[in-house]
Amino acid sequence: MGCQSSHPSAIPELDEIMLETGFSQASVVRLYDRFQALDKEQKGYLSKYDLQGIGELAVNPLGDRIINAFFKEGEDLTDFRSFIRVLAHFRPVEEGKSNETGRPEPMNSRLRKLQFAFQLYDQDSDGKISRDEMLQVLRLMVGIQVTDEQLVCIAERTIQEADQDGDGAISFEEFATSVEKLNVEQRMSLRLLK
Amino acid sequence: SLILSLLFFHLSHKVTRVVPESALLIVLGLFLGGIVWAADHIASFTLTPNVFFFYLLPPIVLDAGYFMPNKLFFGNLGTILLYAVIGTVWNAATTGMSLYGVYLSGIMGQLDIGLLDFLLFGSLIAAVDPVAVLAVFEEVHVNEVLFIIVFGESLLNDAVTVVLYNVFDSFVAMGADNVTGVDCVKGIVSFFVVSLGGTFVGIVFAFLLSLVTRFTKHVRIIEPGFVFVISYLSYLTAEMLSLSAILAITFCGVCCQKYVKANICDQSSTTVRYTMKMLASGSETIIFMFLGISAVNPDIWTWNTAFILLTLVFISVYRVIGVVIQTWVLNHYRVVQLEIIDQVVMSYGGLRGAVAFALVALLDEKKVKEKNLFVSTTIIVVFFTVIFQGLTIKPLVQWLKVKKSEHREPKLNEKLHGRAFDHILSAVEDISGQIGHNYLRDKWSNFDRKILSKVLMRRSAQKSRDQILNIFHELNLKDAISYVAEGERRGSLAFIRSSSTDNMVNVDFSTPRPSTVEASVSCLLREKASSVCLDMQALEQRRKSIRDTEDTVTHHTLQQYLYKPRQEHIHLYSRHEIIQNEDEKQDKEIFHRTMRKRLESFKSTKLGINQPKKLNKSHKRDRGQKRRNSNAIPNGKIPSENPAPDFTLKEKGIDNPAFSADDDQSIYMKFPPWLTDEDSVVPSQRARVQLPYSPNNFRRLTPFRLSNKSVDSFLLADGPEERPRAFLPETTHM
Numbered sequence: 001m002g003c004q005s006s007h008p009s010a011i012p013e014l015d016e017i018m019l020e021t022g023f024s025q026a027s028v029v030r031l032y033d034r035f036q037a038l039d040k041e042q043k044g045y046l047s048k049y050d051l052q053g054i055g056e057l058a059v060n061p062l063g064d065r066i067i068n069a070f071f072k073e074g075e076d077l078t079d080f081r082s083f084i085r086v087l088a089h090f091r092p093v094e095e096g097k098s099n100e101t102g103r104p105e106p107m108n109s110r111l112r113k114l115q116f117a118f119q120l121y122d123q124d125s126d127g128k129i130s131r132d133e134m135l136q137v138l139r140l141m142v143g144i145q146v147t148d149e150q151l152v153c154i155a156e157r158t159i160q161e162a163d164q165d166g167d168g169a170i171s172f173e174e175f176a177t178s179v180e181k182l183n184v185e186q187r188m189s190l191r192l193l194k
Numbered sequence: 195s196l197i198l199s200l201l202f203f204h205l206s207h208k209v210t211r212v213v214p215e216s217a218l219l220i221v222l223g224l225f226l227g228g229i230v231w232a233a234d235h236i237a238s239f240t241l242t243p244n245v246f247f248f249y250l251l252p253p254i255v256l257d258a259g260y261f262m263p264n265k266l267f268f269g270n271l272g273t274i275l276l277y278a279v280i281g282t283v284w285n286a287a288t289t290g291m292s293l294y295g296v297y298l299s300g301i302m303g304q305l306d307i308g309l310l311d312f313l314l315f316g317s318l319i320a321a322v323d324p325v326a327v328l329a330v331f332e333e334v335h336v337n338e339v340l341f342i343i344v345f346g347e348s349l350l351n352d353a354v355t356v357v358l359y360n361v362f363d364s365f366v367a368m369g370a371d372n373v374t375g376v377d378c379v380k381g382i383v384s385f386f387v388v389s390l391g392g393t394f395v396g397i398v399f400a401f402l403l404s405l406v407t408r409f410t411k412h413v414r415i416i417e418p419g420f421v422f423v424i425s426y427l428s429y430l431t432a433e434m435l436s437l438s439a440i441l442a443i444t445f446c447g448v449c450c451q452k453y454v455k456a457n458i459c460d461q462s463s464t465t466v467r468y469t470m471k472m473l474a475s476g477s478e479t480i481i482f483m484f485l486g487i488s489a490v491n492p493d494i495w496t497w498n499t500a501f502i503l504l505t506l507v508f509i510s511v512y513r514v515i516g517v518v519i520q521t522w523v524l525n526h527y528r529v530v531q532l533e534i535i536d537q538v539v540m541s542y543g544g545l546r547g548a549v550a551f552a553l554v555a556l557l558d559e560k561k562v563k564e565k566n567l568f569v570s571t572t573i574i575v576v577f578f579t580v581i582f583q584g585l586t587i588k589p590l591v592q593w594l595k596v597k598k599s600e601h602r603e604p605k606l607n608e609k610l611h612g613r614a615f616d617h618i619l620s621a622v623e624d625i626s627g628q629i630g631h632n633y634l635r636d637k638w639s640n641f642d643r644k645i646l647s648k649v650l651m652r653r654s655a656q657k658s659r660d661q662i663l664n665i666f667h668e669l670n671l672k673d674a675i676s677y678v679a680e681g682e683r684r685g686s687l688a689f690i691r692s693s694s695t696d697n698m699v700n701v702d703f704s705t706p707r708p709s710t711v712e713a714s715v716s717c718l719l720r721e722k723a724s725s726v727c728l729d730m731q732a733l734e735q736r737r738k739s740i741r742d743t744e745d746t747v748t749h750h751t752l753q754q755y756l757y758k759p760r761q762e763h764i765h766l767y768s769r770h771e772i773i774q775n776e777d778e779k780q781d782k783e784i785f786h787r788t789m790r791k792r793l794e795s796f797k798s799t800k801l802g803i804n805q806p807k808k809l810n811k812s813h814k815r816d817r818g819q820k821r822r823n824s825n826a827i828p829n830g831k832i833p834s835e836n837p838a839p840d841f842t843l844k845e846k847g848i849d850n851p852a853f854s855a856d857d858d859q860s861i862y863m864k865f866p867p868w869l870t871d872e873d874s875v876v877p878s879q880r881a882r883v884q885l886p887y888s889p890n891n892f893r894r895l896t897p898f899r900l901s902n903k904s905v906d907s908f909l910l911a912d913g914p915e916e917r918p919r920a921f922l923p924e925t926t927h928m
Contacts, residue, residue, distance in 0.1 A: 034627040056624040058788045059781040061757045062614060066621040090622050117611070117618060141613060143755040144783050150751055154606075157748045162607050178607040187615045190623055 013081060021088035021107055031087060035080050045077040046070070061140045065120050073125075089116045092189040113188040114179070118172050128169040131155055216329035216482045216547075217581040223486015230487070246552040247439075250477040252429045254325055255440050256422075257474035258349060259447020260466075266342045267448065273524055274346035277540075281347065281516050282320050282354040288512040290316025293504060302500045306563040310366045315568050317358035318554055319509060319575060323547030324348035324440075325478055326576075330545060330584040334591055340536050344543050352440035352549075353389030357381065359553055360436075366561050392438030396445030399428030403446065404453035404650035411652065417462035418469060421454060453650040481548045482580075488551075489573050496566040505571050506578060514541040535594050542587055545579040546572075609752055616759030757784060 008014055008025055011032045018028060036042070038050050048067055057063035070078050070086050091108035105111055121129045121137050134155045142151065162170050162178040170178075267274070290313035296302065297312065327348045331341055361381035368377075403424040410417045425446050432442035455463060517540045521532045532540075554572040559565045757780050 031626060037627070038625075051625060052792060054624050057621055059784045060617055060621045060624070061784050062617045063621050063784075064788055064791060066618060066625070070625075087622065087626055090619070090626075117615060120614075120618065137614070138610070140787075141610070141617070141757055142752070143757065143780065146751060146755045154748050154752060158606050158610060161605060175611075178605070179611050182608055182612055182615070184615065187612065188619055190619065190626065 011080070017081060017084055021084055022091055023084070023088065028084065031084055032080060035083055043077075045079050046083060047077055062120065062137075065123075065140075069116070069120060086116075089113055090188060090190045093185045108189070110184050111176075113184055114176050115172070117188070118175050121175075128167075128171050129159075129175065130169045131159060134159055134170070215332075216326060216478070217584050219479055219482035220486040220577060220580060223483040224489060225486070226483070227487035227490030230490070243552040243556045246481065246548060247433075248430075250481050251325075251440070251549070251552075252426055252443055253470065253473035253477045254328075254481075255349065255443050256425050256429075256447050257470045258324060258328065258345070259444040260425075260451050260470060262444075262448050262451070263338070263342065264448060264451070266338055267346055270339060270342055270346065273343055273528065274350060276520055276524060277343065277347040277517075278350035279354055281520060282322075282351040283358070284516045285320035285509065285512055286313070286317040286354075286358055288316075288516075289320055289505070289508045290314075292508050292512075293501070296500070296504055302498055302504075305498070305501075305567070308366075310362055311562055311564065314359065314362035314366055314557075314562065315554075315571075317355065317362055318550050319505065319546060319572060320358075321351045321355040321546070321549060322348040322544045323549050325481060325549070326545035326547030326580050326584070327543060329478060329482075330580070330587060331543065334539075334543075334588045336539055336591065337536075340532075340539055343532075344540055349440065349444050353392060353438040354385065355549070355553070356438050356440075357385040357388050360384070363557075363561075367558075388436070388438050389441060391435065392432050392441035393445050395432045395435070395437060396428050396442035397449050399424055399431070399442070400446045400449035401650070403450045404457065407454050407457040408650060408652050410458065414459050414462055417458045418465040421450075421458075421466050422469070425450075453647070457650075457652045485548055485551060485573075485576065489577070496564075496570050498567055498571075501567060502571050502574055505575060509546070509575065510541075513544045517541045517544075535591070538594060539587070539591060542583060542590065545583060546576050547580060548576070551576055606748060606752065609749070609756070613756050613759065617757070620759055 008029055011017070011028060014025070014028060017023070018025060021028075023031070035046065038053070039046050040050060040053070048071065051057065051067045051070065052064075057067065060066075070083060072078075072082070085107070088107040089112055093108055093110070118129070119125070121133055123133055123136070124130075135151060138151050138155055138158075142154075146154075159168065159170060162174050164174050164177070165171075290309075293316065294309050294312040297305065297307065322344070324345065327344055331344065361384065365377065403421065406420050406424065407417065410420065425443055428446040429439045429443040432439040454466075458466070517537050521537050521540075525531050550572050551569075554565075554568050557565045557568065562568065
């Protein structure tokens with residue numbers, strides 16, 4: 001697994017990637033190295049097993065969900081472009097950048113970060129976090145000492161707190177509102193990725 | 195009185211949370227010294243440099259080296275070296291020169307000092323002291339990178355200090371007029387010789403020690419002895435050769451830890467650990483007390499306000515400046531940046547301690563006429579940094595951190611989602627490879643695996659390490675297969691197959707077994723069981739309370755039971771405790787859940803038909819040889835033996851399923867990820883490792899959340915004394 005730095009020219013679609021994701025060339029190169037290191041058999045793609053091979057993810061409650069976020073619906077392999085697209089969400093937000101109208105929302109904006117998180121909750125992609133989905137997430141994130149009844153309670157309360165239109169589920173807007181006080185930009189940014 | 199005070203302070207944790215133990219000890223020392231002086235009018239004990247350097251310091255440094263988190267240390271080595279070398283030189287030079295400058299201006303009055311004396315003083319007062327740093331940082335929980343930088347700096351700056359001190363000492367002896375350029379050059383060269391030589395000596399002895407422990411299988415009783423003796427030898431040898439002894443013993447500890455821990459048997463390992471902690475802790479206590487006692491010696495007291503004040507001012511100011519400049523430079527090269535708060539902690543945490551005092555006591559009065567002044571100043575500086583800075587650093591840090599965070603009581607959603615964000619971020623960090631791939635590190639780990647480990651580790655230890663690799667390579671495959679096979683059997687009675695009844699299903703947890711590990715593990719089990727019940731009852735009661743309090747309950751439950759994200763786990767180094775990783779529990783739970791899910795999904799995508807037979811055979815073999823590592827796992831063969839076409843891609847994928855080498859030395863390390871938290875260097879030291887997840891156990895895993903027991907049985911059932919060792923690192927070996 002000797003990792004010498006890749007040459008920028010070895011990376012396919014480098015310019016488009018940089019434009020789309022906003023990463024600097026150095027970051028893209030670094031992530032490409034990482035991609036290749038994870039891709040043990042040099043397939044050019046990553047499979048779920050490759051990502052599962054990262055030990056720490058197994059002790060991360062949301063590990064598997066996040067792995068799945070890298071793969072499109074029903075697919076088992078992801079290429080570098082998709083890989084780096086996901087990571088682009090976690091680029092630190094540049095300060096003082098005005099949001100020019102007409103330009104597409106940058107991938108690392110607060111909105112995008114929240115959308116990413118929302119999609120982790122909303123497994124069936126119906127645009128809402130139902131009670132069941134909330135329950136599932138809670139189950140993942142909470143110790144086993146908490147019983148199911150407890151959990152149901154907590155899930156209901158959580159939904160109640162955030163639900164504004166009373167439909168018993170949390171839409172994306174409600175979700176965004178419920179976390180508006182949280183410093184999402186900071187909490188979902190990796191200093192490493194610039 | 196020493197004993198009493200030791201006991202007293204170790205017991206009063208509440209006090210030590212506010213006041214660092216070192217400060218208390220100094221005060222106590224002062225008190226005692228005062229008593230003795232008042233009684234006899236003589237200064238009784240003083241901290242003689244000899245005693246300090248030969249008896250008190252080595253255990254502390256060895257303790258630091260042996261428990262050093264290597265990955266972190268070497269990962270930040272560049273930073274550490276910069277601070278240690280350049281930083282110390284900067285501090286020494288600026289302090290010395292400034293004092294000289296001030297002296298020239300006459301404020302200090304008439305003193306019999308020259309520039310060289312000032313530089314000499316500067317060099318001994320400049321160095322950050324490892325003992326003091328450790329003592330204080332114990333209480334202040336800073337992030338691991340920061341800790342390792344300050345701590346590493348304090349250890350490595352010894353070479354610089356020694357060289358500077360010796361160089362200036364000899365210059366002073368020669369007399370200012372006789373110093374030539376050649377001598378300066380010699381000084382610089384000697385720095386390299388001393389530091390590299392010291393390191394080399396340390397490494398040689400580490401090699402020796404590892405080699406020795408490889409063959410001590412039959413002399414287990416004295417295994418711990420070897421560790422201490424050989425390490426101390428490294429210290430003495432370096433000292434004898436006028437090299438940096440601290441560096442020698444540090445690197446001895448740092449380099450040997452992995453192999454020694456793998457080689458020596460558990461009881462020895464425990465003995466070594468406890469003894470080391472005991473010696474280090476004892477030494478530290480004695481040092482600080484003696485610092486206090488030695489201060490009560492009126493003969494040496496010379497007071498020169500300007501000098502003392504200015505020294506204090508200069509060392510603080512120049513440290514801050516030095517840190518800021520160096521950090522600014524470093525941040526260009528570092529991936530993980532050092533922020534303002536880090537810099538504050540680094541500047542403020544640059545404590546001086548006993549090393550400075552010992553060095554100043556070593557000065558020759560005839561050469562350095564103002565020795566007493568230096569001694570007094572040093573004492574005051576040390577006291578100031580340890581007591582005042584030690585006391586205030588914790589509030590300072592908290593204040594700084596608090597300034598940034600909000601004060602509102604977060605809402606339920608915020609708590610939950612906030613936590614989720616933290617987890618997401620950790621995961622993305624891991625995926626994007628935060629530390630990044632280091633060519634050197636990979637090279638080293640290859641070298642280590644192929645050559646070093648073969649030489650230095652016992653056969654058994656090597657095998658077990660490889661086994662873990664294989665085991666985990668096989669994990670998904672085998673268990674998924676058996677999971678499927680079980681499903682095919684259709685019937686709960688299938689569980690109780692003859693091969694399984696050997697050990698799994700009917701393990702009686704209550705049977706006491708000889709090994710200490712097992713005892714603690716079954717205690718853990720029982721304890722967990724009872725705590726579950728208690729919790730459930732408590733929870734039940736709470737549930738019956740009125741609606742209004744449901745909110746508080748929910749909050750409370752979430753607060754208590756939400757899994758913690760990674761940053762909160764870490765408490766790296768403790769002088770007085772062997773760290774128990776409480777988050778192991780959390781890790782285990784999550785781990786089991788994750789693996790189970792993965793296996794389920796694997797199963798649903800793959801049906802292995804040919805495998806069960808082979809599998810059973812190997813399982814039988816496995817279990818029969820639970821205790822003998824040598825044959826343990828033919829696992830390695832299974833995938834290669836298996837040409838079944840439907841396995842192709844997936845099988846390969848399984849090759850690196852749960853835990854493959856993600857970075858450096860840690861293929862085996864990575865596996866039980868919680869191992870990496872504490873002793874990241876060590877593979878499962880238990881030579882008698884065996885298949886941790888027997889598929890049969892897996893079957894028995896009823897809905898995992900039902901009770902802790904099932905989780906524990908999952909973990910433990912297959913030979914409690916074996917399995918936990920694979921998973922629970924040394925912490926269970928109490």
